Amino acid sequence: MRTGNKGTKYDAVVIGGGHAGAEAAYILSGMGFDTALVTHDGDAISRMSCNPSIGGVGKGHLVREIDALGGLMAKAADRTGIQFRILNGSKGDAVQGLRCQSDREEYSREVRRILAGRPLLEILQGEAVELEVSAGRVRGVRLEDGRILRTGMALITSGTFLRAKMFVGLEETYGGRIGEPSSNLLADNLEKQGVVFGRLKTGTPARLARRSINWDAAETQLGDEVPEPFSLFSRPFPALPQVACHITHTTKETAEIVRSFLGESPLYKGLIRGIGPRYCPSLEDKVVKFPHHERHQVFLEPQGLDSDEIYPNGISTSLPRKAQDAFIRSIPALEEAKVLTYGYAVEYDFIQPTSLDMDLCFKGVEGLHFAGQIIGTTGYEEAAGLGLYAAFNIGAKLGKKDPFRLGRHESYLGVMVSDLVANGVLEPYRLFTSRAEYRLLLDRHSAYRRLSGCAEERGLIPEGESGFRGSREKAFDRHLADLKTKKLGGKGSSLYTLLKRSDADIPNIMSEISLEDPFMRAYLVSEIKDEGYRERQREEAEKLAGSLGTRIPAKLDIKSLPGLSREIVERLISKKPATLLEASRIPGVTPSALTILRVEIERLRRK
């Protein structure tokens, strides 16, 4: 970092200290680049805006991928998790999702601690208000207090803060989170650079006082007896004491109350323009769209070990305060509940990810990148993944290396980036396993095998861990070989063959080899049982990559091709796919269009 009269120079500047910004700052500084992280509140780094939890089905897979790639979310979650549960425990291994409840304050503190360990990272408190752009490239970032950060690489990870408005009943206030101001100047400035914003919305429920809840009336939910951490290298684990969670549900009365207040709902009065997700809808949405549902589940999640706050998951709302008071009290266990802060909806600016290239760089300005919720995703995990991905690519540009790309058959991160950049979003994008056509290949056990290499190349594997990673895979190979040679009771088929049968007695078979580690056991069983199906998906993925892997030469003049509709021509020109595979992902590009492209490529080749 060099300070001169023109301001301090950095290799990269990250604007916004949320989950995306934190990962990006961690990665960039870990790769050896001078990085600045600008946040309006140093204490708000990686603050969880909504439910105090990390992971889930799909999201949990992504968190482990982040760990494999050298990111911080997994380790922060493991160190601050207060309950760990695997979802889909009884379903196929590939869709089992790790999830934890987190101590919200501790999580934020842990991320700050981790970031403090990066000597090349400087965290600056302030608000970014302007980008200095000339000759189509980023030259610097100006802060509100006049400071100028000189850089060629900016990454905007402002989450839900751009021109954000909060709604409680018919009251509107400007702000991105309760008690935190919105960023308007930066949004205006970005528009001058050609960025076009859309509006999205998200919502959050009221926070309740723990002591005012009648816990006996709620159902208890314990964590797993042998919890699995997000990062297999987290030690000690678990680090914090573990707690139980509780579940209750809304009633018919709740629905009636909500219905009676719809006239004062900003959503139903059309005051909120932004589009919200169809999943995670507000309680108002649930009542209106599913009137026949008598009960909606409410998960009472603790904000932390010492916190008095309870987060009632499932009743996010923007109804007026008196409505919230009324419907909360109609929920069993919450009859005497005291509201600490009321629920609200947030409407915010976002940029369509179709205006970004595969580096997550805005197509109009060199060096201007976006990641996280601002490009249309929802969820901490999605944001973190995108922050990491953008950082890898900024790092590649700074180091003049090849861009960082992940195939859809290699990672959920690859699926998400591909979905966003190719298709854009009509509602906030959340990761589901069903989005991945190669879901069987993306199980959590194989994340390290798939992705460690990328982290290793960039020197991002935490100290001491690379030995662990290598020996884990070696141990896997050793145990697999063992299973292929050993036989049950010394005779008959090998353990490996027995495991493959659908009626296999897995604990019995596995007890024949000496293996303490339950996660290694799960890894082996999962690989062996699904081997055939995974092989098929792998072959398919490779075949597709092969046949559609044909590069589209730059000199190919799309406008000159006969038989392409004007729409397809426009899309091909705007997206500049490098290969037929990329072209095939562009919505509206038909197999005939691909045929025409292929014919033309062949024709050019023969010339």
Place this chain on the structure above:
Amino acid sequence: MPDLEGTIFGEMTYPGRSALRAVRVSGSLSRKITKKLFFSKSDPWKNPRTAVSGLLRNLEGKPVDSILALAFPSPNSYTGEDCAEFQCHGSEGVIRGLRSSLFALGAREALPGEFSYRAVLAGKMAAEEAESLGDLVRAETELEACAVGISGSGSSRSRILALKEAILQLRAKWEARIDFPEEVPQPGIKTWKKELLPVLKSVRDALSLSRRSRPVREGFRVAIFGAPNSGKSSLFNCLLGRERAIVTPHPGTTRDMIEEKLDIDGIPMVFMDMAGARRKKPGIEKEGILRALESAKRADAVLFLFDGSRGWDAADEEALRMLDRKPLLFIASKKDLYGKKGHGAALKALEISNRTGEGMDGLIKRLSTWGKRNLPKKGFFLMNGRQEECLLGVEAALAEAEKAVTSVENELLAAEKAREAQREIDELLLSASGEELYDLIFSGFCIGK
């Protein structure tokens, strides 16, 4: 794959069928071609989509026919390019002359389906419609035309769409359970099986109906079988002589087998002559009989022929034994030689004479009755080869899903197979499903954490 350049032309009407014959031209040379070959007071290009009468000329300028010409300026034409149509009188000479003029002016003859291909590429037609349209043009009998018409626009397509919808609904239920385990009810695997079976059955029913509809597209396969010298070739030639031939190349025509597709009272039937028996060279004959047996086995019906004047003998007995299947009809040939008394009566055989044509009407009637009886009653379901391949893929995937929910007890696997099934049916429809799955999930399940 056709190269996509150049101006193409093709005849729009069936040769030998009609008093009018029309030739259509598509491409950038259409205007120049019209100018050179069509002479009239008004310019069709100035009066688009209107029939203009005038004279067809050859390249030397000499008029050869009075015709109607129509111009369709791009993009409002079948292919989206400049198109011209010349409707001429049905003279072979005129058409031949027109074709050579077109060649000389730089156009080339369109490949089969090429006009439709261009229409699809220009976005004028959905790819899936085009396939059926191609088949429509090739439709040879009224029955087939009617059925393909159905396939192209109405019931066949809606049947496939209904299958797609059923698969999507199934996937929506299953994927919702996998991706939202805490919000969506989780019934046991027996429920998954109950949900899957009706969908699998619908697919199998569709395939079965398609199989039963195949004769409508391709024709029933009728083999003429019998001992050497029973009059097979004569019968074959006789049929050819009197019934309308359907002259298009189709697979199965080899040197040793002669097949002809005929219109039997509106029903397409492919008659197979065991030409192996035609070869008079000894030794070859045995091979020929073996080959004949092969195709007789694959036939939908066999006509067993024996020499009525000679009577049923050991050779016939041997041939019948080798055939090893029940023939549709026994036919005693050469009735003209033996008159009223014959050995045909004993086997209740149809008696015919190839030479005089006696008994042929009866044969045609018997064939037609049989054909009608074997056509599917409840409408046809026609798919071409590619579509049928896709639907078989759907069935295979769902069958594996069934295994997954019964013996293997693995819901995830079943869901993956359901995804495969959806992919195959998208391929069939040449479409891609985007967010349809999530539209269904979120409208059907209250998901909200």
